[in-house]
Amino acid sequence: MTQQACVWHEVLHIDKDTGARAGILHTPHGSFPTPMFMPVGTQATVKGISPRELEEMGAGVVLSNTYHLWMRPGSEIVRQAGGLHDFMQWPKGILTDSGGFQVFSLSSPKDIVEEGVHFKSHIDGSRHFLTPEKSMKIQMDLGADIIMAFDECIPYPAERAYAAKSSDRTTRWLERCIKAFDQTDKQALFGIVQGGMYPDLRQKSIREITSFDLPGYGVGGLSVGEPPEKYYAMLKETIPYLPENKPRYLMGVGTPDYMLEAIEQGVDMFDCVMPTRIGRNGTVWTRYGRMIVRDNKYSTQFEPIDPTCSCYTCTHFTRAYIRHLLKADEMFGLRLTSYHNLYFLIRLMREVREAIMEDRFADYSKSFLEDWGDGKYNVEKAPY
Amino acid sequence: MTQQACVWHEVLHIDKDTGARAGILHTPHGSFPTPMFMPVGTQATVKGISPRELEEMGAGVVLSNTYHLWMRPGSEIVRQAGGLHDFMQWPKGILTDSGGFQVFSLSSPKDIVEEGVHFKSHIDGSRHFLTPEKSMKIQMDLGADIIMAFDECIPYPAERAYAAKSSDRTTRWLERCIKAFDQTDKQALFGIVQGGMYPDLRQKSIREITSFDLPGYGVGGLSVGEPPEKYYAMLKETIPYLPENKPRYLMGVGTPDYMLEAIEQGVDMFDCVMPTRIGRNGTVWTRYGRMIVRDNKYSTQFEPIDPTCSCYTCTHFTRAYIRHLLKADEMFGLRLTSYHNLYFLIRLMREVREAIMEDRFADYSKSFLEDWGDGKYNVEKAPY
Numbered sequence: 001m002t003q004q005a006c007v008w009h010e011v012l013h014i015d016k017d018t019g020a021r022a023g024i025l026h027t028p029h030g031s032f033p034t035p036m037f038m039p040v041g042t043q044a045t046v047k048g049i050s051p052r053e054l055e056e057m058g059a060g061v062v063l064s065n066t067y068h069l070w071m072r073p074g075s076e077i078v079r080q081a082g083g084l085h086d087f088m089q090w091p092k093g094i095l096t097d098s099g100g101f102q103v104f105s106l107s108s109p110k111d112i113v114e115e116g117v118h119f120k121s122h123i124d125g126s127r128h129f130l131t132p133e134k135s136m137k138i139q140m141d142l143g144a145d146i147i148m149a150f151d152e153c154i155p156y157p158a159e160r161a162y163a164a165k166s167s168d169r170t171t172r173w174l175e176r177c178i179k180a181f182d183q184t185d186k187q188a189l190f191g192i193v194q195g196g197m198y199p200d201l202r203q204k205s206i207r208e209i210t211s212f213d214l215p216g217y218g219v220g221g222l223s224v225g226e227p228p229e230k231y232y233a234m235l236k237e238t239i240p241y242l243p244e245n246k247p248r249y250l251m252g253v254g255t256p257d258y259m260l261e262a263i264e265q266g267v268d269m270f271d272c273v274m275p276t277r278i279g280r281n282g283t284v285w286t287r288y289g290r291m292i293v294r295d296n297k298y299s300t301q302f303e304p305i306d307p308t309c310s311c312y313t314c315t316h317f318t319r320a321y322i323r324h325l326l327k328a329d330e331m332f333g334l335r336l337t338s339y340h341n342l343y344f345l346i347r348l349m350r351e352v353r354e355a356i357m358e359d360r361f362a363d364y365s366k367s368f369l370e371d372w373g374d375g376k377y378n379v380e381k382a383p384y
Numbered sequence: 385m386t387q388q389a390c391v392w393h394e395v396l397h398i399d400k401d402t403g404a405r406a407g408i409l410h411t412p413h414g415s416f417p418t419p420m421f422m423p424v425g426t427q428a429t430v431k432g433i434s435p436r437e438l439e440e441m442g443a444g445v446v447l448s449n450t451y452h453l454w455m456r457p458g459s460e461i462v463r464q465a466g467g468l469h470d471f472m473q474w475p476k477g478i479l480t481d482s483g484g485f486q487v488f489s490l491s492s493p494k495d496i497v498e499e500g501v502h503f504k505s506h507i508d509g510s511r512h513f514l515t516p517e518k519s520m521k522i523q524m525d526l527g528a529d530i531i532m533a534f535d536e537c538i539p540y541p542a543e544r545a546y547a548a549k550s551s552d553r554t555t556r557w558l559e560r561c562i563k564a565f566d567q568t569d570k571q572a573l574f575g576i577v578q579g580g581m582y583p584d585l586r587q588k589s590i591r592e593i594t595s596f597d598l599p600g601y602g603v604g605g606l607s608v609g610e611p612p613e614k615y616y617a618m619l620k621e622t623i624p625y626l627p628e629n630k631p632r633y634l635m636g637v638g639t640p641d642y643m644l645e646a647i648e649q650g651v652d653m654f655d656c657v658m659p660t661r662i663g664r665n666g667t668v669w670t671r672y673g674r675m676i677v678r679d680n681k682y683s684t685q686f687e688p689i690d691p692t693c694s695c696y697t698c699t700h701f702t703r704a705y706i707r708h709l710l711k712a713d714e715m716f717g718l719r720l721t722s723y724h725n726l727y728f729l730i731r732l733m734r735e736v737r738e739a740i741m742e743d744r745f746a747d748y749s750k751s752f753l754e755d756w757g758d759g760k761y762n763v764e765k766a767p768y
Contacts (some may be wrong), residue, residue: 044708048715051700073683073708081686081704089700299457302465316435316473320465324457325429331715332429 005215007146007188009034009247009268015361019240019266022356025061025247027093027145028186029085032060033353034247034268037254037345038095039275043068044078044088047276048331048338051090057311057343058350061093061146063271066138067102067130071121075141083143094144095271097251098135098177098192101153112152114169132176140183148218149177151192153251156224163196170194171208178212188215190249196221197230199237206241216247219267223253232261239265256285256348257372260365263352275341280334282326285344287368288382289375293337298323311343312336389599391530391572393418393631393652399745403624403650406740409445409631411477411529412570413469416444417737418631418652421638421729422479423659427452428462428472431660432715432722435474441695441727442734445477445530447655450522451486451514455505459525467527479530479655481635482519482561482576485537496536498553516560524567530600533561535576537635538605547580554578555592562596572599574633580605581614583621590625600631603651607637616645623649640669640732641756644749647736659725664718666710669728671752672766673759677721682707695727696720 011023023034039046039054042065046054054062064084069075081087084094103119104112111118116131132150139147151170154163174191181189191209195202209217219242222234239262242248247268253259254272262270275285282294286306291298293305304314305322313322313336325333348368355364373381395407407418423430423438426449430438438446448468453459465471468478487503488496495502500515516534523531535554538547558575565573575593579586593601603626606618623646626632631652637643638656646654659669666678670690675682677689688698689706697706697720709717732752739748755765 043712043714044705045714045716048719050716050719068712072712073704077684077704077708080684081702087702087705087708089705300461300464318465318471320457320461321428321471321473324427324461324471328427328452328456330427330429331432331718332434334715335432335434 005188006185007215007247009216009245011244013357014266015356016359017362018264020263020352020356020361021266021268022353023247023268025093025268027061027188029091029093029145030060032093033349035259035263035349035352036060036269037259037349038063038269038271039342040065040271040273041088041090042273043072044084046338046342047280048335049276049342051088053312053339054090054342055092057339058346059092059342061095061269062090063095063097064088064142064144065102066096066099066135066142069096069142070099070138071123075138079141079143083141085143093146095146095249096139096142096144096148098148098150099130099138100135100150101252103130104152114172116150132173133180136177136180136189140181140187144187146188146190146216147181149174149189149191151194151220153224154194154196154221156197156221156226158196160196160198160201163194163198163201167194167196167201167205171205174209174212178214190214190216190218190247192218192220192251193238193242194221195238197226197234199234202234202238203241206238210243210246214246216249217242218249218251220251222250223258231258235262235265235267239267242266254345255375256345257369257375259345259348260352260369264361264365275345276338279338279341282333282337284337284340286379286382287371288379289373291379293319293322294326295323305340309340309343309347311340311347313340313343389572390569391599391631393600393629395628397741398650399740400743401746402648404647404736404740404745405650405652406737407631407652409477409652411445411572413475413477413529414444416477417733419643419647419733419736420444420653421643421733422447422653422655423726424449424655424657425472425474426657427456428468430722430726431664432719433660433726435472437696437723438474438726439476441723442730443476443726445479445653446474447479447481448472448526448528449486450480450483450519450526453480453526454483454522455507459522463525463527467525469527477530478528480523480526480528480532482532482534483514483522484519484534485636487514488536498556500534516557517564520561520564520573524565524571528571530572530574531565532602533558533573533575535578535604537608538578538580540581540605540608540610542580544580544582544585547578547582547585551578551580551585551589555589558593558596562598574598574600574602574631576602576604576635577622577626578605579622581610581618583618586618586622587625590622594627594630598630600633601626602633602635604635606634607642615642619646619649619651623651626650638729639759640729641753641759643729643732644736644753648745648749659729660722663722663725666717666721668721668724670763670766671755672763673757675763677703677706678710679707689724690728693724693727693731695724695731697724697727
């Protein structure tokens, strides 16, 4: 079954030395350059950030979580509001996940059956049953530009037998999703490749999932706790085998080093809660790794977090002020750190695209990763 | 001793039927129309709101709290940052209180001596001593456009003997503040009228405080728990007797009904934490009183809080969405309710000024107060 492509990916250029691609993702709510980072707005809001701030920092597609919105306020209310775009007043692209990731984490193994997954709500403990058909129904109510197939994100580590069984089920669930989904004129359904950490299972999953000729593909089950070498190896075993003419979305990955490695293999889309989550803990990213702005040493540093950064936070406020806000439990402190971290990844993607277009991605990535180091506390090495 | 007036108030018009005044408050950081409402930024931030959002909503002068900034991050750090304007990036007016209000609430009666007040920090319990001279030193470090004399806000109820003794001390403390304050070119020191609920003590305080010919006067110790009739009576016994050519600031008052009554007597400036405090509890103001946006009935109302309001919140988001954010404990919900409530008072002041300029303040006030009722739950009566 072929979908009508209301979402499609145009590859503008492939880096001459790597698999890195620069392109444009076209959606019913605008066209956005790739590689892209998608801020996560779990409950129809990117934590602490307004839609106009997201626009200002250059966000294109925002991710929202089907499970959370289904539980609260309910997908029927979002549908009545005119869909997620109207509800949260985000005029650009939206992608919803399938709800599977959260539901699996709330369920016990015996709750997973061929038909779907039984689980208890994290809000009131009430019992629910999520199936491929139900996930499609909810995601159609939410009305995102891109919706994701209902799958199981295989945990790490997982036995080969479990990974094989789970991946096969994900394929069968995808078939049911495709049958249940009938808004192909307004939304695009992406399939999700699984296979655990087993190269041949990954290959099998790719063959099966891409056989449906969907408008895009997600890759799940990576960056789930495996060591970095395994992550890099699995990227190489997976990403290059996805169809060249379709967008490739690496789910849940959003640290700079992991993103650069994935882009090198040809990934186009990312999402991650880290920018806002670590921001709310008082930690910000710089090219030289993490900076714990809460630290006492910043209390009299009257300079921006990153003097080379053009974000609202860095062009207005000092480390000393932001530290004060964080120590004083002021909401505005979390706004400023979250803003900076989101901007940091959006800026990284912009620089990456420029590097790809100019066939110097490998150099860019190498230079960035040298400064980045292990991503922790290299700030003292910064030239500023 | 006469201060050089780097802050002064220009009366443009006095309403023909009442004592309501429309004017302009000139400060080293701009000129702002009066009557004005000053948002409170206790810890060098108006809770949840960015400086550019404050500018957008039309805020002029922002109040910040000396006690809080002294305790954290310390006034020396704010001084090193270049003062509060630079530290919090607020380019317009700033007023700091004296710290007295917070310190008195943390101290026991025996801690109050002629020299000053002994108290324990609310953060770490450490012991401190605040005096008129110390308050001036801290407020000079902070560098606000308007600074307030160190006084005691007499609680309600208070014995006449205590009120008399306290008011006399406030006068003596004012003399010491004036002696200790030597930045009259950059900052303006306002004296504060006390006197409790005793008309003759109020008159005596006015005579003494205004004898120093300061650039402006605060009125303290009103709206501290007394019944509304007493509040109105004391306004009449106090406000009209203040010098006409100086700005009159009614401290800590910021509910619409109390503000309108005070404006009728000739008050020019107000501050109050209520807009952001009730906003964080999920309550918003409308012309028809409070609306508890958290209530279940708003879950499917896809209209603004107030369809006649032009604020960012009301021009973009529905009651249903804001309710969802509040129920889901999302920071953005608190931003939206706080924004609306601040805008509500700023808009009220704008309408009041227009009414005064057109000699129809009494009509405006009457009509507003009819819709407002008791300020609670009249929203169902709204025509929208």
